[in-house]
Amino acid sequence: MPVFKLLQEFKADPMKIFDYLDVVYRVIDSVETKVRSFITLVPQDAIFKHVEKLMKEGKERINSMKIFGIPIAVKDVISTKGIRTTCASKMLENYIPPYNATVIEKIVNEGGIVIGKTNMDEFAMGSTTETSAFYPTHNPWDLSRVPGGSSGGSAAALAAGEAPLALGSDTGGSIRNPAAFCGVYGLKPTYGMVSRYGLIAYASSMDQIGPMARNTMDLAILLNVIAGYDPKDSTSLPISARDYVSLLKELMYKEPRLRIGLVKELFENSSESVRSSAYKAVDILCSYHECVPVSLPYSKQLVATYYIIAMAEASSNLARFDGVRYGLKISFENRGWDEVYSDVRTKGFGYEVKKRIALGAYILSIGYRDMYYIRALKFRRILKETFDKIFKSVDAVISPTMPILPPKLGEFFEDPLRMYLADVNTVIANLIGAPAISIPIDFYNGLPVAIQIMSRQLTEEMLLYLSMQLEEKTGFRNIIAEVH
Amino acid sequence: MHVNSLEVLIGLEVHVQLTKLKSKLFCPTPADYRKSPPNTHVCPVCLGLPGTLPVVNKKAIEYAIAVAKALNCEISDRLVFVRKHYFYPDLPKNYQISQYIGPGFTAIARNGYVKIFVDRNAKVVRIRRVNIEEDPGRIVYMGSIETSPYSLVDYNRSGVALLEIVTEPDMASPREARAFLEKLMAILEYLGVTDPREEGAFRVDANISFKGFGRVEVKNIGSVKDVEKALTYEIIRQKKIVEQGGSIERETRHWNPDRGVTIPLRSKEYEEDYRYFPDPDLPPLRMNRDFIERVISTLPELPDNRIARFTVQYGLDEYRATVLVLNKWLADFFEDAAKIYNNYKKLADLLITDFLRWINEYELSPENLKVKPLHIVKLLRLWDEGTLSVKMVKEILPQVVKEGIDIEAYVTASGYVKIIDRDYLREIVEEVLRENPKAVQDALSNPKAINYLIGLVMKKTGGKADPQITRELIQKALEKLR
Numbered sequence: 001m002p003v004f005k006l007l008q009e010f011k012a013d014p015m016k017i018f019d020y021l022d023v024v025y026r027v028i029d030s031v032e033t034k035v036r037s038f039i040t041l042v043p044q045d046a047i048f049k050h051v052e053k054l055m056k057e058g059k060e061r062i063n064s065m066k067i068f069g070i071p072i073a074v075k076d077v078i079s080t081k082g083i084r085t086t087c088a089s090k091m092l093e094n095y096i097p098p099y100n101a102t103v104i105e106k107i108v109n110e111g112g113i114v115i116g117k118t119n120m121d122e123f124a125m126g127s128t129t130e131t132s133a134f135y136p137t138h139n140p141w142d143l144s145r146v147p148g149g150s151s152g153g154s155a156a157a158l159a160a161g162e163a164p165l166a167l168g169s170d171t172g173g174s175i176r177n178p179a180a181f182c183g184v185y186g187l188k189p190t191y192g193m194v195s196r197y198g199l200i201a202y203a204s205s206m207d208q209i210g211p212m213a214r215n216t217m218d219l220a221i222l223l224n225v226i227a228g229y230d231p232k233d234s235t236s237l238p239i240s241a242r243d244y245v246s247l248l249k250e251l252m253y254k255e256p257r258l259r260i261g262l263v264k265e266l267f268e269n270s271s272e273s274v275r276s277s278a279y280k281a282v283d284i285l286c287s288y289h290e291c292v293p294v295s296l297p298y299s300k301q302l303v304a305t306y307y308i309i310a311m312a313e314a315s316s317n318l319a320r321f322d323g324v325r326y327g328l329k330i331s332f333e334n335r336g337w338d339e340v341y342s343d344v345r346t347k348g349f350g351y352e353v354k355k356r357i358a359l360g361a362y363i364l365s366i367g368y369r370d371m372y373y374i375r376a377l378k379f380r381r382i383l384k385e386t387f388d389k390i391f392k393s394v395d396a397v398i399s400p401t402m403p404i405l406p407p408k409l410g411e412f413f414e415d416p417l418r419m420y421l422a423d424v425n426t427v428i429a430n431l432i433g434a435p436a437i438s439i440p441i442d443f444y445n446g447l448p449v450a451i452q453i454m455s456r457q458l459t460e461e462m463l464l465y466l467s468m469q470l471e472e473k474t475g476f477r478n479i480i481a482e483v484h
Numbered sequence: 485m486h487v488n489s490l491e492v493l494i495g496l497e498v499h500v501q502l503t504k505l506k507s508k509l510f511c512p513t514p515a516d517y518r519k520s521p522p523n524t525h526v527c528p529v530c531l532g533l534p535g536t537l538p539v540v541n542k543k544a545i546e547y548a549i550a551v552a553k554a555l556n557c558e559i560s561d562r563l564v565f566v567r568k569h570y571f572y573p574d575l576p577k578n579y580q581i582s583q584y585i586g587p588g589f590t591a592i593a594r595n596g597y598v599k600i601f602v603d604r605n606a607k608v609v610r611i612r613r614v615n616i617e618e619d620p621g622r623i624v625y626m627g628s629i630e631t632s633p634y635s636l637v638d639y640n641r642s643g644v645a646l647l648e649i650v651t652e653p654d655m656a657s658p659r660e661a662r663a664f665l666e667k668l669m670a671i672l673e674y675l676g677v678t679d680p681r682e683e684g685a686f687r688v689d690a691n692i693s694f695k696g697f698g699r700v701e702v703k704n705i706g707s708v709k710d711v712e713k714a715l716t717y718e719i720i721r722q723k724k725i726v727e728q729g730g731s732i733e734r735e736t737r738h739w740n741p742d743r744g745v746t747i748p749l750r751s752k753e754y755e756e757d758y759r760y761f762p763d764p765d766l767p768p769l770r771m772n773r774d775f776i777e778r779v780i781s782t783l784p785e786l787p788d789n790r791i792a793r794f795t796v797q798y799g800l801d802e803y804r805a806t807v808l809v810l811n812k813w814l815a816d817f818f819e820d821a822a823k824i825y826n827n828y829k830k831l832a833d834l835l836i837t838d839f840l841r842w843i844n845e846y847e848l849s850p851e852n853l854k855v856k857p858l859h860i861v862k863l864l865r866l867w868d869e870g871t872l873s874v875k876m877v878k879e880i881l882p883q884v885v886k887e888g889i890d891i892e893a894y895v896t897a898s899g900y901v902k903i904i905d906r907d908y909l910r911e912i913v914e915e916v917l918r919e920n921p922k923a924v925q926d927a928l929s930n931p932k933a934i935n936y937l938i939g940l941v942m943k944k945t946g947g948k949a950d951p952q953i954t955r956e957l958i959q960k961a962l963e964k965l966r
Binding site: 078079085087092095097098099101196197198199200201203204205231232233234235312313315316319320321322324325326332337338341361364365366369370373374377 | 528531532533534535536537538539540567569571573576577578579587588634637639757759760761764765766767
């Protein structure tokens with residue numbers, strides 16, 4: 001059942017929250033051992049106690065809550081007070097934050113219920129959820145395949161019916177990639193639209209928290225909850241809150257005709273199976289909107305630029321993990337601090353994380369920074385200017401979300417470069433700070449295929465509108481995988 | 485080449501905590517951490533917990549602009565923070581949010597200067613740049629850094645706003661370095677941005693070299709006096725090495741104030757690579773001219789302006805004006821007194837010499853002095869009238885400084901004045917001896933008869949003459965007659 005229907009039921013009869021939670025926990029019980037979406041699950045009795053307290057709020061207050069009684073799966077990169085937050089790393093295996101991320105405060109304030117923390121690539125570094133220090137998550141549509149990443153746990157939880165809403169984070173596609181591979185909806189908002197306070201940083205200039213759901217309206221509902229200016233985040237945009245549910249309804253009513261650009265290089269990059277499915281979306285949209293081809297002459301530089309900036313920032317952001325104040329503890333007895341630091345970081349970080357920290361430090365060091373970091377920044381600026389121009393002639397651009405179908409577990413380990421290159425379509429939005437949505441469009445041999453639509457900053461309502469139009473045509477709404 | 489002809493180059497990096505701020509530089513934790521037990525004066529942000537973000541304290545920027553202006557710097561129109569990376573246990577994020585001059589980033593201010601006085605000669609010390617940055621926590625050693633078996637970390641200080649003020653190597657002696665620092669402290673005091681006397685609020689890294697030799701950095705010196713001592717020590721140490729034909733390696737040393745020596749910390753053979761890059765959590769801010777001008781327009785009168793005004797308004801020379809102004813409280817005291825007393829030079833001289841000496845001697849705190857400007861003015865007036873001699877003024881001044889006594893009342897009540905004025909008493913004594921030849925004869929033959937003469941002096945002075953001094957003076961006078 002979609003969230004907006006659940007909300008009506010819960011507000012009419014709050015006792016129904018318990019029934020629904022029973023269903024959710026029963027699904028989790030039956031599929032979790034196969035899918036492994038969660039790292040930490042809040043026990044059902046603790047959730048019930050929380051709901052009992054929530055029900056004591058006044059009627060008026062309850063009615064004003066945007067997600068009263070709705071369970072949410074939260075990616076384990078977002079700080080939750082009192083619930084351990086591991087980033088899927090040994091480094092933070094036992095770390096329990098003493099504070100809530102701003103988005104969690106907002107969710108709690110609007111009546112949402114955090115039921116657990118979802119699996120991910122370690123410190124969000126990966127595209128398959130296989131770099132998790134604990135275990136990989138399996139794609140609910142085909143357990144031999146990856147769910148995508150890094151927000152693979154959140155996407156899998158939605159696809160397997162373990163939660164109706166989820167939060168992910170997206171630095172180079174980490175919401176859209178798993179949304180695509182798991183057949184759910186995922187939105188990376190405009191950079192600065194959702195507070196990053198409490199989001200454990202990977203690459204600060206590109207990280208963004210976003211909503212994930214099984215239909216477009218639910219995406220809008222969750223976006224309404226989490227978006228908005230936060231004085232605790234200096235990169236947060238000082239803009240007044242907008243109601244995306246109303247905006248979406250209004251656009252669906254008015255049905256404006258838009259100009260949509262087809263990025264031909266990004267279609268050509270894609271595998272045959274993905275391309276043929278993606279053209280179905282193009283056909284649907286172009287039968288109503290005006291479609292024009294647009295060219296992006298730099299697809300080669302995109303991935304390199306993204307990884308240089310991301311690794312540079314990551315090497316800095318991850319410097320704080322030294323085992324002194326929190327995280328992995330190794331005794332200082334009779335050892336110098338530098339020796340202990342080295343030990344903590346050797347044992348606490350996995351291979352992929354260490355690789356990116358090492359490369360990032362190298363990229364920023366004297367003698368190399370000009371060659372890599374400064375050049376990457378220059379390209380980033382050129383890319384922004386290019387898209388400023390593109391967005392003057394079209395309202396949105398469309399491409400496949402992922403150029404490939406979900407790979408088998410282990411497949412990318414042999415070929416990390418192929419994994420990096422698979423991010424080519426998604427990294428653009430992070431580099432330029434634009435919003436982008438992944439919309440399920442087809443199933444190819446039982447595997448989900450999705451398209452991505454990107455638009456100018458702060459035009460999320462347009463993406464939601466196009467997504468809703470597609471959703472109505474495809475009927476991919478609230479579909480849940482049968483996990484065998 | 486003889487070592488004494490070697491040119492000494494001294495450059496300073498001064499770290500000043502903005503102690504007058506209400507909160508730390510990037511979080512709402514109150515800035516005054518000093519009375520808190522270790523690691524209790526912290527929040528998720530200044531502890532560098534995962535996911536936390538910095539938000540710049542706007543007041544700190546205003547303070548930095550004020551300081552930059554007072555140091556005659558060019559103020560940047562962009563505020564950019566960079567991350568300076570190094571691993572150290574007092575640094576929670578293992579990078580410090582700081583400023584630096586490089587591609588895409590700059591310091592809040594650069595290219596300034598400060599005018600100082602040494603041996604009554606004026607000199608200019610150039611300011612290379614002013615940075616705003618966060619203070620790390622503190623490493624606490626058991627005993628001294630050399631002998632401590634382990635070290636503890638206290639993050640209370642972490643995130644406190646610091647200004648780093650870097651000079652060019654323009655100082656040629658430890659005395660010049662001291663003069664610069666005293667001037668700098670005065671400027672900061674006038675601006676009201678810091679109380680440099682707070683423990684750890686004012687820390688100096690001193691770079692010293694002989695021209696053509698390796699540069700030595702002495703880190704973390706805690707007071708102006710210690711800077712002078714450490715530099716003096718280094719000059720002697722380095723001279724000895726040069727004299728013996730050795731070479732001075734580039735290195736970092738630590739000042740041990742208890743032993744009065746510098747000790748090597750680590751050799752600095754290469755420039756450390758801090759991997760600076762603009763902090764993506766703090767987007768560059770435009771500092772528009774209006775904002776900067778608004779801050780500047782609220783600045784109080786600065787030392788240089790006050791010195792200039794003192795020379796015009798009170799006719800003082802620049803040296804006297806500087807000594808007064810660099811001790812802000814003393815300059816305030818002077819101006820209060822000058823409202824009711826117009827021999828400004830005499831007033832200034834008394835204040836910057838004996839008065840200041842006794843204040844220091846008694847270790848009196850300028851904030852709660854018992855002596856008020858009126859006490860000093862009354863003393864000067866009695867001096868001008870001739871009621872008090874120079875000598876008496878000097879004798880009585882310590883008590884006035886310490887207790888803040890009203891000299892007029894004191895004179896009347898105790899007659900203390902005439903007791904100690906030997907010149908005056910000598911005249912009375914001579915008069916009495918002239919008028920009483922008989923008694924003089926008696927006293928010459930019988931020592932006990934001297935008491936009669938003392939009685940006569942007492943009578944003439946209304947009983948206010950000091951019997952001891954009177955006796956002494958009469959004895960001396962009688963000696964001459966023998």
